[in-house]
Amino acid sequence: MARELTHPAAADVSLDAVLAALADPVRRTILAQLARGHDDQACIAFELPVSKSTSTHHFRVLREAGLITQRYEGTAILNALRTDDVEARFPGLVSSVIEAERRARSDGGASAAR
Amino acid sequence: MARELTHPAAADVSLDAVLAALADPVRRTILAQLARGHDDQACIAFELPVSKSTSTHHFRVLREAGLITQRYEGTAILNALRTDDVEARFPGLVSSVIEAERRARSDGGASAAR
DNA sequence: ACCGTTGTACGACGCACGTCGTACGAGCCT
DNA sequence: AGGCTCGTACGACGTGCGTCGTACAACGGT
DSSP states (O other): OOOOOOOOOGGGOOHHHHHHHHTOHHHHHHHHHHHHSOSOEEGGGSOOSSOHHHHHHHHHHHHHHTSEEEEEETTEEEEEEOHHHHHHHSTTHHHHHHHHHHHHHHSOOSOOOO | OOOOOOOOOGGGOOHHHHHHHHTOHHHHHHHHHHHHSOSOEEGGGOOOSSOHHHHHHHHHHHHHHTSEEEEEETTEEEEEEOHHHHHHHSTTHHHHHHHHHHHHHHSOOSOOOO
């Protein structure tokens, strides 16, 4: 059957959706790891402090916000950043968030929050 | 008496709080207008599609996230961006969001969202 | 053919957030 | 002193979101 993942067109990526997606720490973790490692990491490869279904949920939010692409490879799904599209639409936004996230992670991090 | 507004120290500004604050369109409207006009605009000067109490709430969130400073001037409160502090901590983040917000506003805006 | 792997669908639940109205406080002006 | 303006405090309410578990679907290997 289908096995089709719906991605928004580059022009349809909304600031609202992107910022809402970036607001969650789990999703930022995913993005940071995706930016750090090579592309095409399966969802399984991420160490997330949530259940499998929650994981699926977060990946879907990221995809529907236009931040990542997903494609099937057997039963697994390979994830990749949509760096080009997003940077073209919101220059500097996602990259600065990822950079900040990575630094906050390696840092002692003055205050953790939430 | 007090009349003291509590602001977080520059080092205590957390990525989580900043992104959570940026996730709301009303608060981005405030930031964009603050960036556009001069500093020291009173809360009243903002045309927001919400009630007065909700307005207060959003300004407080922005202040406690470390994105703006507020100081009393009579009964009014003057607002200003904390550009320096925030840019030092998360380079490029807020500026890119404000830029994107402004463009999305003047733009036709492909899709509105929410 | 079977089973394991990988991810999805579907409720369900609880909490946090955006929203509001009303009542109040603090300061200015006449 | 009195009234006006600007903002806050305090509930209250609805909804959306993050979370989970269970059941299921698609694909690959043995």
